[in-house]
Amino acid sequence: MTRLRWTRPAPRLLLDSAILVLLLVAFAYWWQGNLAHEIVGTIFFVLLIRHLVNNGRWWSAARRGPYDLRRAMSLILTLLLAASMAVLLLTSLAISQSLFAFLPQPGLFTMREMHWFSAYWIMAIVGLHLGLNWGRVTSLLRSIGWMNGRTRVWAVLGGLCALALAVQGYFSASVLGLWSRLSFQYSLAMWDFNEAVLPFFGHWLAVIGLFAVLGHHVLRLAALAQPAR
Numbered sequence: 001m002t003r004l005r006w007t008r009p010a011p012r013l014l015l016d017s018a019i020l021v022l023l024l025v026a027f028a029y030w031w032q033g034n035l036a037h038e039i040v041g042t043i044f045f046v047l048l049i050r051h052l053v054n055n056g057r058w059w060s061a062a063r064r065g066p067y068d069l070r071r072a073m074s075l076i077l078t079l080l081l082a083a084s085m086a087v088l089l090l091t092s093l094a095i096s097q098s099l100f101a102f103l104p105q106p107g108l109f110t111m112r113e114m115h116w117f118s119a120y121w122i123m124a125i126v127g128l129h130l131g132l133n134w135g136r137v138t139s140l141l142r143s144i145g146w147m148n149g150r151t152r153v154w155a156v157l158g159g160l161c162a163l164a165l166a167v168q169g170y171f172s173a174s175v176l177g178l179w180s181r182l183s184f185q186y187s188l189a190m191w192d193f194n195e196a197v198l199p200f201f202g203h204w205l206a207v208i209g210l211f212a213v214l215g216h217h218v219l220r221l222a223a224l225a226q227p228a229r
C-alpha cells in the first residue's frame with residue numbers, strides 16, 4: 001500500500017480545504033452545540049499543525065533576506081495570523097466546557113471575549129492569507145492538472161467573479177455583524193439556524209472571498225510600487 005504523502009499537491013490542497021471547512025463549521029456554534037464545536041475546533045488545530053509542517057520551509061526561509069515591500073507584508077500578515085491562532089488556541093483551552101473542562105479556567109469572562117473576537121479576526125486574516133498566497137494555490141492546482149491553458153477570456157471572467165464575490169462579501173459581513181465585531185464591539189446580528197443553515201456558510205465564504213480579493217490586489221499593488229531591479 002502506498003503511503004499518503006501530505007507534501008504532494010493533491011493531499012496539500014485537500015488538507016487546506018479541510019482546514020477551511022472546519023473553520024467555517026466551527027463558526028456555527030449555535031447550530032452544533034458545545035461538544036461538537038469543541039471537537040470540530042480541536043480537529044481544526046490538529047490539521048493546522050500538519051499545515052505548518054508542510055510549510056516549514058517558509059519559516060526557516062523567513063529568517064533570510066532581502067525583504068522587499070511584498071515580502072515584508074506577507075511576513076507581517078503571517079505573524080498576525082499565527083498570533084491570532086495562538087490566542088484562539090489558548091482561549092479554547094481556557095473556556096472549554098467539555099473536552100478540556102478539567103483545565104483551570106482563569107478569567108473566564110475575558111477569555112470568552114478574547115475567543116470570540118480572535119475568531120472573527122481570524123476570518124478576515126485567513127482571507128487575506130489566501131489572497132496573498134493565491135499564486136501558490138494556483139500553481140498547486142496546475143500541478144494536479146486544473147487551471148491549465150488559462151486564456152485571456154478566463155482571466156477576465158475570473159476578475160469579474162472576484163469583483164462580484166468582493167461586493168457580496170461586503171454585504172455578507174454586515175449580515176453577520178462582522179464589521180462591528182472587528183472593532184471589538186458587540187453585535188446584535190445572531191444567525192437563526194432554524195430559519196436556514198446553508199446561507200450562513202455562503203455568507204462566511206463570501207467574506208473570506210472579499211478579504212482574499214483584497215489581499216491579492218494589495219499585494220499586486222505592492223509589487224508594482226516596487227522599484228525595478
Ligand code: HEM
Nearest residue numbers: 023026027029038041042044092095096097099112116119
Ligand atoms: C476553529 C477553531 C474555533 C473557532 C473559529 C471558534 C469560534 C467560536 C465562536 C465564534 C464562538 C462564539 C459563538 C457565539 O456565541 O456566537 C465560540 C464559542 C465557544 N468556543 Fe470556540 N472556536 C474554535 C475552537 C474551539 C475549541 C477548540 C474549543 C474548546 C476545546 C472551543 C470552545 C468554545 C466554547 C466553550 C464556546 C462558548 C463560550 C461561551 O460560553 O459563550 N472553541 N467559538
